[in-house]
Amino acid sequence: MVLVFGTRHKRHPIGFFKAPCHVCGAVTDHLRVWDKGVAHVWFIPLFPIKSKRLIICGGCGTAKPDRPELDAVPIGGIVGLPSQ
Ligand SMILES: [Zn+2]
Numbered sequence: 148m149v150l151v152f153g154t155r156h157k158r159h160p161i162g163f164f165k166a167p168c169h170v171c172g173a174v175t176d177h178l179r180v181w182d183k184g185v186a187h188v189w190f191i192p193l194f195p196i197k198s199k200r201l202i203i204c205g206g207c208g209t210a211k212p213d214r215p216e217l218d219a220v221p222i223g224g225i226v227g228l229p230s231q
Contacts, residue, residue, distance in 0.1 A: 153187055160178060161179040168209065
């Protein structure tokens with residue numbers, strides 16, 4: 148019997164904000180998502196293994212770790228976040 152183990156990632160949108168991208172340089176919407184990993188066998192989810200938050204550039208698609216300080220500001224259409 149062959150068991151196929153693997154992991155799967157689901158991304159749940161949290162919100163977005165407008166900011167300059169450090170990779171492509173475009174000022175565009177960045178999407179904040181929960182990236183949730185689940186271990187599964189034969190596509191049956193077993194247990195969650197990790198979850199993290201990411202920021203994904205709407206221009207080039209680069210995913211970066213979330214910035215916790217963004218929790219302090221309302222999500223959606225925020226313009227002019229300082230670049231780090
Ligand atoms: Zn970009």
